[in-house]
Amino acid sequence: MAPHHFVEQLLRLPDLEAQKLCLAENRAILDDDTAAALKERADSLLRFDIQGSLHVAALLSALAETTANPVHRALALLAEANAQCIGLGEHQRALQLYDGAVERYDSIGERVEEAKAQIARVWCLACLGCYQEAIDAGRRAGQVLEAAEEWLPLAKLTANLGILHGRLGEDAQALDFFDRARQTAAQTGASGRDLLARIEQNRAIVLRNLGRFEESIGASEQARAMLKGAGQRVEAARAEQNLAVTYYVLGRYNEALELLGRVGDVFSADGRERDAVLVRLFISDCLLRLRRFPDVLSNCREVREHFSGLGTRLEVGQTLLNEAVAHAGLGRYRQALSSIAEAQHLFSEEGNEVYCAGADLERAAILLRQGQLEESREAVEACGAVFRDRGLSVKAAQSYIVAARIAAAQGEHQKGSDLAGQALAVGQSKDIPSITYQCHHLLGSLAQAQDDAERALGQYDLGVSELERLRGRVMVEFRAGFLEDKQAVYEDAVCLCLELNQPRKGLEYAGRAKSRALLDLLAHRLDLSPRPRTARDRSLVEELQRLRATRDRLWRRWESEAAAYAERGEESRVQDEVLSLENRITDLWHQLLVRNASYARDASLCHVLIEPIEPFLDEDTVLLEYFFARGKLITFVVTGEEVQARQLPVSADGVQRLLALLGLNLRTAARTPPDRLEALAENARGLLQQLNDLLLSPIVDLLSTHERLIVVPHGPLHYLPFHALYDGRQYLLQRQKVSYLPGSSILRYCRESRPGGTGMTVFGYSCQGRLPHAVDEARAIAELGGGELALEDEATVASLRRAAAGCRILHLATHGDFRADNPLFSGLALADGWLTTMDIFGMRLNTSLVTLSACQTGRSVVGGGDELLGLMRALLYAGSASLALSLWPVADRSTAQLMQAFYGKLAEGWTKVAALRHAQLSLLGREGDPAGRYAHPYYWAPFFLVGECGHI
Numbered sequence: 011m012a013p014h015h016f017v018e019q020l021l022r023l024p025d026l027e028a029q030k031l032c033l034a035e036n037r038a039i040l041d042d043d044t045a046a047a048l049k050e051r052a053d054s055l056l057r058f059d060i061q062g063s064l065h066v067a068a069l070l071s072a073l074a075e076t077t078a079n080p081v082h083r084a085l086a087l088l089a090e091a092n093a094q095c096i097g098l099g100e101h102q103r104a105l106q107l108y109d110g111a112v113e114r115y116d117s118i119g120e121r122v123e124e125a126k127a128q129i130a131r132v133w134c135l136a137c138l139g140c141y142q143e144a145i146d147a148g149r150r151a152g153q154v155l156e157a158a159e160e161w162l163p164l165a166k167l168t169a170n171l172g173i174l175h176g177r178l179g180e181d182a183q184a185l186d187f188f189d190r191a192r193q194t195a196a197q198t199g200a201s202g203r204d205l206l207a208r209i210e211q212n213r214a215i216v217l218r219n220l221g222r223f224e225e226s227i228g229a230s231e232q233a234r235a236m237l238k239g240a241g242q243r244v245e246a247a248r249a250e251q252n253l254a255v256t257y258y259v260l261g262r263y264n265e266a267l268e269l270l271g272r273v274g275d276v277f278s279a280d281g282r283e284r285d286a287v288l289v290r291l292f293i294s295d296c297l298l299r300l301r302r303f304p305d306v307l308s309n310c311r312e313v314r315e316h317f318s319g320l321g322t323r324l325e326v327g328q329t330l331l332n333e334a335v336a337h338a339g340l341g342r343y344r345q346a347l348s349s350i351a352e353a354q355h356l357f358s359e360e361g362n363e364v365y366c367a368g369a370d371l372e373r374a375a376i377l378l379r380q381g382q383l384e385e386s387r388e389a390v391e392a393c394g395a396v397f398r399d400r401g402l403s404v405k406a407a408q409s410y411i412v413a414a415r416i417a418a419a420q421g422e423h424q425k426g427s428d429l430a431g432q433a434l435a436v437g438q439s440k441d442i443p444s445i446t447y448q449c450h451h452l453l454g455s456l457a458q459a460q461d462d463a464e465r466a467l468g469q470y471d472l473g474v475s476e477l478e479r480l481r482g483r484v485m486v487e488f489r490a491g492f493l494e495d496k497q498a499v500y501e502d503a504v505c506l507c508l509e510l511n512q513p514r515k516g517l518e519y520a521g522r523a524k525s526r527a528l529l530d531l532l533a534h535r536l537d538l539s540p541r542p543r544t545a546r547d548r549s550l551v552e553e554l555q556r557l558r559a560t561r562d563r564l565w566r567r568w569e570s571e572a573a574a575y576a577e578r579g580e581e582s583r584v585q586d587e588v589l590s591l592e593n594r595i596t597d598l599w600h601q602l603l604v605r606n607a608s609y610a611r612d613a614s615l616c617h618v619l620i621e622p623i624e625p626f627l628d629e630d631t632v633l634l635e636y637f638f639a640r641g642k643l644i645t646f647v648v649t650g651e652e653v654q655a656r657q658l659p660v661s662a663d664g665v666q667r668l669l670a671l672l673g674l675n676l677r678t679a680a681r682t683p684p685d686r687l688e689a690l691a692e693n694a695r696g697l698l699q700q701l702n703d704l705l706l707s708p709i710v711d712l713l714s715t716h717e718r719l720i721v722v723p724h725g726p727l728h729y730l731p732f733h734a735l736y737d738g739r740q741y742l743l744q745r746q747k748v749s750y751l752p753g754s755s756i757l758r759y760c761r762e763s764r765p766g767g768t769g770m771t772v773f774g775y776s777c778q779g780r781l782p783h784a785v786d787e788a789r790a791i792a793e794l795g796g797g798e799l800a801l802e803d804e805a806t807v808a809s810l811r812r813a814a815a816g817c818r819i820l821h822l823a824t825h826g827d828f829r830a831d832n833p834l835f836s837g838l839a840l841a842d843g844w845l846t847t848m849d850i851f852g853m854r855l856n857t858s859l860v861t862l863s864a865c866q867t868g869r870s871v872v873g874g875g876d877e878l879l880g881l882m883r884a885l886l887y888a889g890s891a892s893l894a895l896s897l898w899p900v901a902d903r904s905t906a907q908l909m910q911a912f913y914g915k916l917a918e919g920w921t922k923v924a925a926l927r928h929a930q931l932s933l934l935g936r937e938g939d940p941a942g943r944y945a946h947p948y949y950w951a952p953f954f955l956v957g958e959c960g961h962i
Contacts, residue, residue: 013043017051026065030072040073045082048073052089058244060097060281067093080114084123087111092130099284101137102321108134122158125151129167136174139323139360144174162202165195169209172216177324179364181216182401188213207236208245214252218259221403221440226256247276251289258296259404261444264485264610266296271601287316291325294332299444300484301491301874303336305597310336324365327356331369338376339495346376367396368405374412378419387416407436407445414452418459427456447476451499458502463510470503474522481526485607486536487600489527490873497523497875501639508644513655514622517646517754520637521620524724524876525753531887532759536609538887539852540599543606554598561591562843570778592835599834599848624650626757627720632713635722635754636705638662645705647712648754654712660704666726668704672697673729676898679948691946695736698947702735706742718747718923722754728872731897733930734951743930743951747923749959752878756886760958763891767818767856770797775805775824777839784823787863787906791821794913806842811853819859819916819962823909826864826881826896833871833879838864850884858962859922860885861894863909868895868954882956892922892957904949908933916962923959 016039023029033040048070055063067089074082087110095104108131115124128151135144148171155164172187192209195202210233217226234249254269270293277286291313294306310333317325330353337346350373357365370393377386394409410433417426430452437445454469477496484492500523507516530536537543542551568584627633633648643658643665675694682690705727706713713719719742721732733748734741742748751757772795774788775781785801792799797819800809805824814820825839837846862868862881870880877883885893894912908929915925933950944950 013041013047016044017047020069021051021066026068026072029069033069033073033076037076040077040082042079042081045070045073045077045079045085049085049089053092056092056097057242058280060093063093063097064090080118081120081123084111084114084120084127087114088127088130091134095130095134095137097282099137099282099288099320099322101134104134105131105138121154122160125154125158125167126160126163129163129170132167133170133173136170136177137322137324141174141178141361145171148174161194162198162205165191165198165202165205165209168194169205169212172209173212176212176216176219178360178362179219179400179402181219184216185213185220188216203236204240204242207233207240207242207249210236211245211249211252214249214256218252218256220401221436223256223260223440227253230256244276244280244282247273248285251292255292255295258292258299260440260442261299261480262483262611263296263299263488264483264604264607267293267485267604268607270296271604283316284320287313288325291329291332294329298332298335298339299492300488301339301494302488303339306332306336323356323360324362327353327360327365327369330356331365331372334372334376338372338379343376343380347373350376363396364400364402364405367393371405371409371412374409378412378415383416383419387413390416403436404440404442404445407433407442410436411445411448411452414449418452418456423456423459427453430456443476443480447473447480447496447499449473450476451502454499455502458506463506467503467506467510470499470506470519473499474503474519478522482612483610485600485604485610486527486530487538487603489530490875490877490879492874493526493877494874498640501637504637504639504644505642508655508657513646514653516644516655517623517635517648517653518620520635520644520646521623521753521755523637524722525756525878526875527877528752528883528886529755529759530609531883532756534609537606538603540602540848541852547602547605550598550602554595554602557591557595557598558848561588561595564588564591566843589831592832595848596832596834620755621758623648623754623757624653626761628718630717631720632716632718633720633722633751633754633757634709634713636724636727638725643705645709647709649716656709658704658708662725664704665701665730668697668701669726669729672701673898676948679946680899680901684943687943687946694947698734698736698741699738701730702737702742705730705732706735707737710737713746716746718749720749720751720757722751724876725872728752728870728878729897731947731951731954733927733954734947741934741947743927743934747927747959749923749955749957751956752882752886753876756957760891763889763958765818765856765858765889765891767816767858769817770795770819770821771813771817772797772799772821773805773810773824773840774799774801775840776802777825781823781825781902783902783906784825784863787823787909788821790906790910791823791913794910794917795819797821803841805840807840807845807849808842810840810845815854815856818857819861820855820857820890821861821863821909821913823863823906826862826867828866828869828880830869830871836869836880838862838867838881847881847884850881850888853888855885855889857890858958859892859894859916860890861909861912862896863894863900863905864896865899866896868893868897868956886957890957892955892959894922894926894953894955896952897954898948898952900952901949904933904944905953907944908950908953919961921960922962923955926953926955 020029020032023032048066052063052066055066070089071086074086087107091104091107094100108127111127112124115127128147132144132148148167152164152167168187168191172184172191175184175187188209195205210229214226214229217229230249230253234246237246237249250269251273254266258266270289274286274289290309294309297306310329314326314329330349334346334349350369354366354369357369370389374386374389390409390412394406397406397409410429414426414429417429430449433445434449437449450469450473454466454473457469458466477499481489500519503519504516540554542548565588627650629650635646637644641661643660645656645658647654675690679687679690733743772788772792774785776784788801822838827837829836834847837844867881870878870882873879882893882895911929911932912925915928930950933944
């Protein structure tokens with residue numbers, strides 16, 4: 011019987027025991043060809059079925075026991091070693107097996123076979139950091155194989171030596187080995203085709219490191235096509251992994267994350283834990299650039315533990331370096347420097363000069379942030395020399411940027427310009443916007459320091475354009491975090507525009523800096539709903555739905571039994587469980603959005619032009635936009651005819667101090683009896699007058715002639731009720747109609763919205779009796795507007811979803827919860843659970859007005875780029891033209907009265923902004939209430955109007 015035919019019959023048997031019995035019964039035909047056929051089968055399975063490969067290796071081991079043939083035993087050892095090393099990353103175990111095979115070949119004088127056994131052993135030694143031993147073994151084996159004209163094994167060995175030099179950071183030498191391996195494999199004909207694909211995979215890595223990105227992408231794509239054509243799904247995924255890392259270096263972050271997610275799924279499905287964990291390391295590289303630091307630290311802890319167990323120092327060091335960058339991003343410099351030192355020790359043990367230099371570069375950046383300029387200069391000069399010597403131009407450019415910042419800090423303007431110019435040349439030649447935007451910003455700062463304002467503004471403009479090109483390649487929900495440390499270029503541009511008396515251009519830069527993710531959502535109607543778009547999404551969405559249902563059940567149970575949990579001491583355990591579920595839900599939702607962010611493949615698709623806002627302002631309206639820049643507060647005053655700008659005498663810290671005191675006053679008012687409120691009200695007016703003096707008094711001459719004021723806050727000002735600012739005689743509300751926008755660029759989309767809904771739907775839920783006036787409020791409002799009414803048990807999330815898409819006015823009187831730790835779970839309590847921010851992202855509204863008559867529904871987390879993360883953004887995204895929201899926990903009775911007055915005027919045909927103003931004024935000076943029960947701002951000032959505030 012032919013060996014391959016016997017192997018096929020053998021493998022069709024049900025289990026290993028039956029196969030061993032078959033071997034014993036057919037002992038007479040178990041020759042070298044049969045053993046070789048089993049070894050060939052084990053190796054073929056290695057690339058797409060690791061468990062199958064291990065099974066065949068065990069079968070081959072059983073054959074060797076049956077025959078007691080040393081050649082068969084050597085083959086069995088090699089088959090298992092390959093599975094352990096290449097498939098599972100268990101290098102210590104694999105090395106023992108390789109050594110056993112080498113010893114057996116040596117004992118019987120099989121020099122060529124011994125040399126072949128060194129092929130994978132070289133890679134195994136390299137993974138364990140035994141580089142010199144690997145190089146020596148490879149050189150000896152290569153001589154034997156070349157003499158024997160074993161060209162295909164020689165090509166494999168040469169390729170592995172190339173990988174070894176790549177791990178050492180010797181990319182030019184590695185490329186030479188790969189080119190030699192490619193030439194050798196090419197002369198073996200069809201038998202070398204699979205090897206050629208794997209050589210291209212590895213060439214792609216060193217070409218990327220050498221900054222030859224187009225060639226690297228071409229090599230990865232060629233390898234992927236060849237491997238897919240050969241049916242090697244796992245190896246094709248490895249080529250995609252290489253492609254993803256190249257995308258990441260080029261700043262194509264979403265494409266990188268999308269590919270890495272797909273690759274990780276392939277590796278996990280095949281049981282390749284080591285490869286799947288390595289993908290998580292590459293993902294953490296991407297997440298670092300997106301400033302997702304807590305995610306990086308959580309990810310890296312598990313990755314480090316895995317590779318520490320495998321004994322691979324290089325990967326452990328890489329993980330530590332990523333942790334260091336994350337710690338530095340969170341301001342934990344001591345921990346960051348400690349992790350860098352630990353990583354550098356591991357790299358040094360490996361003899362890896364390039365990775366040691368990479369650690370020095372990160373250390374230099376941290377020292378620079380700490381103001382330790384000389385130490386930083388010493389570190390960056392050392393690592394820059396290594397990068398230049400090895401031809402690593404991109405790494406060298408990154409070192410030039412740090413060196414340029416040091417020079418700028420020390421007043422060496424020309425030197426800084428020269429270094430930034432060198433880095434810019436690299437970034438432009440290789441099209442790396444993450445480098446070019448920093449260089450343009452640096453060159454602008456240096457030009458401004460040398461009193462060349464026009465050149466400085468030109469450089470700032472180029473920097474902003476490059477940054478926005480980079481931002482366009484990021485999934486929209488990651489953009490706020492990505493921009494957190496990148497506002498300086500906008501701030502410098504705005505400040506310089508004011509110096510040059512170009513307020514309109516300054517306003518444009520301020521607009522480009524703020525709420526751009528929301529602007530992208532509105533302009534392009536991007537779909538953030540947690541639903542499957544492809545077959546691949548279904549399992550992820552099913553898991554997402556399962557986790558959300560579990561979280562909601564646990565949350566409701568905890569809410570209803572909070573006292574019992576506290577009594578048993580289980581409160582923190584349940585809270586931790588809920589938070590863990592929320593983190594997992596958030597992660598899965600982000601994975602879904604990354605997969606489907608096709609807009610992030612082309613930055614131009616999300617390039618929203620900042621248009622002049624003057625044409626969208628009525629004659630009686632003035633827009634007031636605030637912008638914090640370089641410790642200054644700038645205000646832009648915009649009418650239909652002109653833009654004016656002024657710098658105000660206040661800092662962000664000063665505003666936050668007064669806001670903290672105001673917040674304390676408001677919280678105290680909530681629990682103070684009415685007859686003792688006047689002293690608190692007087693204190694509140696004093697604080698609001700101080701804020702008025704800082705924020706409005708310097709520009710009151712520009713505002714007083716307009717009936718209506720639109721406020722666009724910035725930073726901490728989003729938490730300030732501008733309509734309650736007090737000038738010593740009156741609140742602003744008493745002089746003007748006031749509404750708000752998260753960003754002036756959004757005005758156009760609010761004005762142009764054409765809500766298609768009809769009628770009113772009102773929901774009232776008392777939260778099991780805790781808010782008794784919520785139900786009364788809902789009944790009264792539904793009666794005023796002739797609306798549909800859903801009370802108590804009927805006020806469910808499901809009924810809200812059904813009603814929301816068709817109504818013109820949607821009112822919810824219930825309890826609200828603001829989640830500063832995770833605004834995705836800020837929400838509104840309903841009879842069957844919570845309506846969260848994530849739920850709203852899955853809805854479509856046709857409303858002219860949504861009113862959330864609940865606590866803190868207008869509070870948001872202010873993210874990078876002044877992005878407001880919370881219910882407000884979700885509702886505007888979902889399609890509501892305007893929102894009535896609250897800034898703090900509201901009083902049940904007074905809120906009911908305010909809302910009735912609000913809707914009464916809406917029913918009479920008043921505009922939304924006029925109706926809300928009337929309602930607040932009526933509460934402030936309520937007839938028949940001489941004690942001024944509701945005169946304290948706590949009662950009348952929490953609600954504010956966002957968006958298009960004209961007629962319903």
